[in-house]
Amino acid sequence: MQELIATGVSRQHQNFKEVMQSYYQLTKPRIIPLLLITTSASMWMASNGRVDPFLLIVTLLGGTLAAASAQTLNCIYDRDIDYTMERTRKRPIPSGKVQTRHALIFAIVLGVLSFSLLTVFANLLAALLAMSGIVFYMGVYTHLLKRHTTQNIVIGGAAGAIPALVGWAAVTGDLSWSAWMLFAIVFLWTPPHFWALALMIREDYAKVGIPMLPVIVGEEETTRQIWVYTLIMVGSTFLLIYPLGNVGIVYGAIATILGWKFIQKSWQLLHNPSDIPLARSTFKYSIIYMMLLCLGIVVDTLPETHSLTAILVENLQTIISAIPIS
Ligand code: HEM
Ligand SMILES: CC(C)=CCC/C(C)=C/CC/C(C)=C/COP(=O)(O)OP(=O)(O)O
16 A cells, blocks of 8 residues: 555656746756856846846846747647658647647746846846847747748847846846847857758748758858858957947957857858758857857956056066067
């Protein structure tokens, strides 16, 4: 008898764990950390390296809830194509683990929690921006563009860049040119990020009739467009130094090294459009690039970095004169 009860309890526990896991998977959790990293970089920049830890935590939590809500709504809307595509077949709705109705309630709860948290502990602008992210990702990207135009991720990419605005708004209560610049960097980064991946899985998209760029225009034209966006995006990262003046030489050095590597990868891809391992490596690099660029912003804006670079610049003449020139 005791054994039976124990088995029942452990099965219930197992079921509960599986249900929790399914809801977690609905939020496409692997993408959220990078969205939070862009939010954090924006907060660091907006506060000149002195972010209030409490504000940081509530903004990241509010951002997580908003992104999770947006992704869940996307999983509901796209359940038909997700069922047909290899990569997405095991998602909770197409695999029958979560009912559409329950997913919808989950998405609404997440959205309401996000809005409430951001309104109460950050400000209304940050909360409204987060909600606009959900509306844009669902209404504009998923509903209007994804199944209808090759420019789906170019225009729809704006949704993924909104967290940068949320971060800035949470700190300052408004938006400045610098906030929009970070938004623009993420916006311009999205095409190389996504099209590199789309080169790898274009058959999947073709199967369900999604007009992702490589499906419609082929590999050569896609790599040409990746190349153009990479050049513009890398160039735009320096506008944060001049004329905006938000960051300095530490960020400049990091952006140069990272940008150079991104340009190299895109150049190689441009000359080898059918090279799938190269496309995979470009996609992976795009993620590392954005992570490290944001880390560069954080490090550069720290007050300690300012003091250190000031000392270095002051002593530059002494250091140079100490170098033996034969
Ligand atoms: C419209 C814009 C975007 C599209 C269509 C897109 C699409 C995708 C897709 C299809 C994947 C593969 C996911 C999977 O295998 O399930 C992916 C991965 C990823 N995306 Fe994007 N993405 C976009 C924008 C962004 C943005 C703005 C960020 C963050 C700033 C981001 C961060 C990531 C990360 C971190 C991964 C890797 C997840 C993993 O480790 O598997 N993406 N993206
Ligand atoms: C502030 C706020 C809430 C912003 C929303 C940001 C957000 C959810 C960005 C997601 C970008 C992304 C990974 C798109 C992939 O969608 P897809 O449908 O093409 O991917 P799939 O093929 O894997 O389903």
